[in-house]
Amino acid sequence: MRWQQTKDWIEHRLPIFSFLDKELNKYPAPKNLNYMWNFGSLAGIILMIMIATGIFLAMHYTPHVDHAFNSVERIMRDVNYGWLIRYIHTNGASMFFIVVYLHIFRGLYYGSYKAPRELLWIMGVVILFLMMGTAFMGYVLPWGQMSFWGATVITNLFSAIPVIGDDIVTLLWGGFSVDNPTLNRFFVLHYLFPFLIVGLAGLHVIALHVHGSNNPTGVEKKTKKDTVPFHPYYTVKDLFGLGVFLIVFALFIFYAPNYLGHPDNYIPANPLVTPAHIVPEWYFLPFYAVLRAITFDIGIPFTDIVLIEAKFGGVLAMGGAVGILALLPWLDTHPVKSARYRPTFRKFFWFFVIDALVLGWVGGKPAEGVYIYIGQAATAYYFFHFLILLPYLSRNEQAMPLPASIDDAVQARKKYGAKK
Amino acid sequence: MRSILSIVLFSVFFSFSALAAGGNIHLPEKEWSFDGFLGSFDRASAQRGLQVYKEVCAACHGLDLVSYRNLEILGFNENEIKAIAAEYTVVDGPNDEGEMFERPAKPADRFSNPFTNEQAARAANNGAYPPDLSLMTEARPNGANYVYALLTGYKDAPKDVKMMDGMYYNEYFPGHQIAMASPLSDDLVEYADGTEATVDQMAQDVVNFLSWAAEPNLEDRKKMGLKVLIFLAFFTIIFYLMKKRIWSDLH
Numbered sequence: 001m002r003w004q005q006t007k008d009w010i011e012h013r014l015p016i017f018s019f020l021d022k023e024l025n026k027y028p029a030p031k032n033l034n035y036m037w038n039f040g041s042l043a044g045i046i047l048m049i050m051i052a053t054g055i056f057l058a059m060h061y062t063p064h065v066d067h068a069f070n071s072v073e074r075i076m077r078d079v080n081y082g083w084l085i086r087y088i089h090t091n092g093a094s095m096f097f098i099v100v101y102l103h104i105f106r107g108l109y110y111g112s113y114k115a116p117r118e119l120l121w122i123m124g125v126v127i128l129f130l131m132m133g134t135a136f137m138g139y140v141l142p143w144g145q146m147s148f149w150g151a152t153v154i155t156n157l158f159s160a161i162p163v164i165g166d167d168i169v170t171l172l173w174g175g176f177s178v179d180n181p182t183l184n185r186f187f188v189l190h191y192l193f194p195f196l197i198v199g200l201a202g203l204h205v206i207a208l209h210v211h212g213s214n215n216p217t218g219v220e221k222k223t224k225k226d227t228v229p230f231h232p233y234y235t236v237k238d239l240f241g242l243g244v245f246l247i248v249f250a251l252f253i254f255y256a257p258n259y260l261g262h263p264d265n266y267i268p269a270n271p272l273v274t275p276a277h278i279v280p281e282w283y284f285l286p287f288y289a290v291l292r293a294i295t296f297d298i299g300i301p302f303t304d305i306v307l308i309e310a311k312f313g314g315v316l317a318m319g320g321a322v323g324i325l326a327l328l329p330w331l332d333t334h335p336v337k338s339a340r341y342r343p344t345f346r347k348f349f350w351f352f353v354i355d356a357l358v359l360g361w362v363g364g365k366p367a368e369g370v371y372i373y374i375g376q377a378a379t380a381y382y383f384f385h386f387l388i389l390l391p392y393l394s395r396n397e398q399a400m401p402l403p404a405s406i407d408d409a410v411q412a413r414k415k416y417g418a419k420k
Numbered sequence: 421m422r423s424i425l426s427i428v429l430f431s432v433f434f435s436f437s438a439l440a441a442g443g444n445i446h447l448p449e450k451e452w453s454f455d456g457f458l459g460s461f462d463r464a465s466a467q468r469g470l471q472v473y474k475e476v477c478a479a480c481h482g483l484d485l486v487s488y489r490n491l492e493i494l495g496f497n498e499n500e501i502k503a504i505a506a507e508y509t510v511v512d513g514p515n516d517e518g519e520m521f522e523r524p525a526k527p528a529d530r531f532s533n534p535f536t537n538e539q540a541a542r543a544a545n546n547g548a549y550p551p552d553l554s555l556m557t558e559a560r561p562n563g564a565n566y567v568y569a570l571l572t573g574y575k576d577a578p579k580d581v582k583m584m585d586g587m588y589y590n591e592y593f594p595g596h597q598i599a600m601a602s603p604l605s606d607d608l609v610e611y612a613d614g615t616e617a618t619v620d621q622m623a624q625d626v627v628n629f630l631s632w633a634a635e636p637n638l639e640d641r642k643k644m645g646l647k648v649l650i651f652l653a654f655f656t657i658i659f660y661l662m663k664k665r666i667w668s669d670l671h
Contacts, residue, residue, distance in 0.1 A: 031670060073485050073555075076637070083637045084644070232666050240663045243656030250652060254645025255457060258558065266559035266634075267551075276594075 028227035030215035038241035063187035068143035097283035111337030144265030160312035218337025226406035285363030469629025482533035485554035548599035574602035
């Protein structure tokens with residue numbers, strides 16, 4: 001009784017309990033969500049893990065070129081469970097990208113970016129940009145060889161921007177080369193960005209809860225028969241997914257903690273020695289391949305007029321490869337959302353997945369010989385998929401008949417399963 | 421959808437592992453006691469490795485990230501560690517008179533570095549800089565096998581290879597020309613435990629020692645990992661059964 005009174009008192013002033021009840025307990029979710037819908041909540045959980053471990057690492061880390069490398073090794077050797085916290089954090093970055101990439105491919109397959117979820121989708125793209133910035137700057141902090149040279153290569157890209165490029169680079173560096181001021185500002189921004197991501201993820205969830213999750217049929221929910229309350233149906237399903245995910249995560253943390261990293265980053269940064277191959281972390285490889293695919297100046301044909309130099313072209317292509325996702329709701333305007341009822345789109349979706357994997361593979365290879373051509377072909381196909389194929393299919397693809405409702409689709413599947 | 425998902429995951433990992441392996445030199449794969457889910461350090465071998473490090477490697481290579489007190493994990497007791505540390509002198513200070521002074525090393529000190537700075541190291545080694553060994557087995561792809569291969573990989577240069585002045589031919593060093601002369605030869609050290617000090621034996625012992633130096637917490641990590649996995653597997657099964665049960669009224 002006391003508890004009820006306290007609850008009422010709080011509720012009257014801050015409706016937190018009715019809010020939680022509405023958004024977490026009763027929140028109606030389509031009853032046909034498959035396991036691909038686990039990755040959103042997983043991404044949120046990893047974000048929390050990254051922030052928690054990151055805060056503890058920051059307590060022991062020294063952002064100074066003379067001390068950064070050794071302070072990380074101190075965490076590994078002398079701080080209680082420092083090795084555990086750091087391995088969670090470094091491998092957590094990789095896990096975050098795996099989960100978010102799967103989350104994005106889920107959206108691409110089931111048309112989750114279409115009306116009325118365009119803003120939800122665009123905020124997701126902004127989160128992806130922020131994640132990439134955060135991960136890049138985080139990789140610089142241990143101040144190993146790959147940290148230093150990765151930072152040098154990537155920050156130099158901004159110099160390709162016409163007119164203001166060099167000034168931007170100076171601003172990024174806080175000087176005239178990657179040095180102590182660079183490390184300091186990267187540390188500050190690496191600490192700041194995750195909280196911006198938290199804010200955006202909050203908006204992402206608010207926008208999600210307006211119309212609720214998309215679902216494998218792509219047909220919006222209509223009656224109560226189409227949905228189940230989020231709790232306990234999806235809380236328990238997410239818990240199971242979390243368990244499976246944590247097992248994979250733990251295998252990396254405890255048995256292959258450096259597998260996804262680069263050995264060169266255990267060598268202290270040395271501005272006088274360039275590593276044989278400067279490669280970014282695996283999750284940047286597809287975009288790195290796009291960057292390197294533009295090896296030619298773009299100008300007016302048959303004249304010497306160069307409009308876009310090769311380097312700037314690469315930067316534009318790389319940024320565009322991510323940014324183009326934000327335009328997706330207006331590139332794919334086909335009325336049917338889910339690839340399940342769009343056989344041609346479905347085929348090309350898998351081509352696109354293969355294309356993205358090829359880009360990732362080429363990104364890890366030296367930019368020479370046949371790899372250049374494979375990278376260029378894969379880059380061309382990447383943009384072809386978005387800019388030509390999707391608009392074309394939007395107008396010309398004959399979709400299969402849609403189920404009348406989510407419930408209908410579920411019943412039909414049940415019958416089909418029973419026959420089998 | 422699910423099987424395709426796993427294919428996607430695996431190809432991502434494998435394309436990366438191909439990249440991480442790098443290089444074209446094939447390293448012989450040896451089995452190490454610290455490999456695997458229950459791996460641990462071979463303490464006798466690592467202790468011999470310490471002896472080789474002290475008597476051979478330490479003439480040129482530092483071990484800056486390791487303290488004498490860390491040797492406890494390798495099975496040395498407090499007095500032994502004090503004695504090992506006391507073999508070295510370190511510069512401390514300034515004292516109350518403002519002077520730097522020398523004193524015997526204590527367990528809390530880092531391993532004594534043979535050179536005071538990089539320039540001194542280069543001056544003593546024909547311009548080459550002997551790298552610090554604290555992280556050597558982590559800082560090279562396939563590090564443990566690489567260090568073993570390097571230590572046992574000295575050969576006469578093939579006829580068609582033109583060696584630069586002061587360089588030695590090594591099968592496994594990138595570019596094959598290394599400034600370090602073959603550091604090991606049979607019976608170079610006399611092991612306290614009577615083990616025959618062949619080049620192969622010493623190389624193995626050094627790898628065991630350096631693998632410990634690179635990651636002294638490796639045993640804790642693997643032991644904890646097993647507990648965590650058992651815990652997670654148990655709860656994941658519980659969650660799965662709960663999921664089945666809760667969803668059963670819908671299906």
